Amino acid sequence: MKKRKLAVILAAVLTSVTMAACESTSVPEAGAATEAATAQENEKAEETTEEAKEETTAASGEASEEDDKAKADHVAELIDAIYVQERNDDTDEQCREAKEAWDALTDEQKKMVEGEHADPDYFGRDTGDASKDDPLNADDIGENELLVVSFGTSFNNSRAEDIGGIEKYLAEEFPDWSVRRAFTAQIIINHIQARDEEKIDNVEQALERAVQNKVKNLVVQPTHLMHGAEYDELCDTLADYEDMFESVTVAEPLLGQVGKDADTVNEDKESVAEAITEEALKTAGFKDIKDAEKDGTAFVFMGHGTSHTAKVTYSQMQAQMKKLGYANVFIGTVEGEPEDTACEAVIEKIKDAGYKKVILRPLMVVAGDHANNDMAGDEEDSWKSMFLATEAFDSVDTQIAGLGSIKEVQEVYAAHSGAAIKASQKSAGTGRTTEEVTALEDGEYDAKFTTDSSMFHVNEANADLGKLTVEDGKMTIHVSLASKNIVKLFPGTAKDAEKAGAKTLEPTTDEVTYSDGTKEEVYGFDIPVEALDEEFDLALLGTKGKWYDHKVKVTLA
CATH class of the missing domain: 3.40.50.1400 (Rossmann fold)
Known part of the structure; x- marks a missing residue:
């Protein structure tokens, strides 16, 4: 009996041990599967995290770039706001605000500044002290x-x-x-x-x-x-x-009076032509113009150009160079007005003349944006680039210097200022009365009409001259003025012109023809003349409705 119970117990133990053994063998297999699944999940989680990080970084980068662009665009707007020709009550504050906003940008943000007129050079370019x-x-x-x-x-x-x-x-x-x-x-x-x-x-x-x-x-x-x-x-x-x-x-501008036609020159143009050519030769290392010509070098003086009738001045400067014997000196303009001063036209002139070397220099008082960019810049539309693009020249060099620093040019300005100062100080002279000119037969005469103001003068097309009519000892001069800005005249003072019943002189509409053939309508006036060579009062009324006092004088041409 005891042996049988022992056997049963042993069997139970063996069965238990066997089952435990079976269980112990199956547990490791289940654990491995779980670990594999966990690893996969972890890997996926890591991938998701990395993707999220990348997306976050990308989003952050895009946001940062948008922020940079917004700041740069704001500065561009501020610059465009002060890039205007009219000053207003806010100009000082606008200037200050634009500079402060620019200074707050990073170097990378400054490179992004771009507007209608704004660019990084507005504040960033070094133009000197x-x-x-x-x-x-x-x-x-x-x-x-x-x-x-x-x-x-x-x-x-x-x-x-x-x-x-x-x-x-x-x-x-x-x-x-x-x-x-x-x-x-x-x-x-x-x-x-x-x-x-x-x-x-x-x-x-x-x-x-x-x-x-x-x-x-x-x-x-x-x-x-x-x-x-x-x-x-x-x-x-x-x-x-x-x-x-x-x-x-x-006072007169640098090149003096415009003149009648493209071949008209004067002392001012001669002085300036000699001065700028001499300076260009010295800078280039030539002893004289003939030395440069033998070397095959042509000089081009580039002005601004204008659609104004005074554009003939550039043609006159070319005529002046020719008169001085400067065959290898050419006049050009940025605007290409007159047409034969356009870059393409000047290039053809130099090619036809056979010069293989070119030196460009500004015909401008200052060496500013036009000289540095339009003339000497690296953009394809600069004069230097256009000359080089033809491949017709062995060399194209530039001299970036304004006219204002040349002593001889300064002397011309001083001469004009001196003449204006003397004119402002001159006293009225004595003249001849109407009775003293009765010897003049009835008829028309050319007469010079001079005033005390360069703002009130005969149209340049008529070279200061009016038409004096003498009839029965009475004189009247007809003058065509510079524009339609003077709407009435009065023989006397402004004070008298404002009185009730004052008889004013009404304008005529005259057509004048300038030296380049263009025509323009201006106002003219018939003015009574009491005496020749004697100043008299002549008030004028401008477009703003205000009378001004002036002194004028009529002299036979």
């Missing part, structure tokens, strides 16, 4: 002011050397006159103010400064090359301030 330039906007002017009016340039070195060079020379030549500066391009004024914190007066600001300083005699010296659109606009602006000074006189 602005601190070397004097804006000449101080008060304490005194009674006599010599206001030097320029288009302007944002290129600091050129502004200091070229415009500043002219201003300093005039200050030395006329120590009794306070030299001040004004620019006509508000776009440039804003650029300089925003970038360099240098404030330059526009023409209206300069005139207001003169009025506040109680200036009596104002002489204005434009640094413009010719009697073009900018010169005319300057004279129109000055007309609004004439009665605020005892005298206002505008």
